Amino acid sequence: MYNAHGAAVRVLLVLLLLAAPVHAQEPVVRWADWASWGTAAANPTIAVVRAARSESPKCRLAQLALSEAVGNGATFAVKHLVASPRPCLGCAPDGMPSGHTMNSTIGYTGWRYGMAFSFATGQLRQDAHRHTLPQVLAGLGIGIGAEFAGRLVKCQ
DSSP states (O other): OHHHHHHHHHHHHHHHHHHHOOOOOOOOOOOHHHHHHHHHHHHHHHHHHHHSSSSHHHHHHHHHHHHHHHHHHHHHHHHHHBBBBBBBBOOSSSSSHHHHHHHHHHHHTTTTHHHHHHHHHHHHHTTTTTTHHHHHHHHHHHHHHHHHTTTTSSOO
């Protein structure tokens, strides 16, 4: 005998399982969250100090300002347009892209050390349960693009 009510319940359960987030939400890991703020600030801070000590500090600071404006503008625009849940309990659904990872690439000090701060920031954001890998990679991509946009300003 066919039970329409039971079939409807099974279909509803399947739909709910498919609609559920891929990652289970977990509490924020505080030490990793706090550490990610430090690694995210490392490259921009080093870049500002180097710019201030350079032969053309105004131009170098303008490069950094342009990179920050492009990167943060793109990050906020994507966060506004794309609903992407964060993997942490009670967090806003604005995880795409990772702004910390984006900011950690601005003013990077070279591939060896500079990108190490960016990768560390991305890893810490995942360890803190603030972002998923795709969100971190999107932030990294936007940050690299913003850094190149700032370097379009030619300094002597």
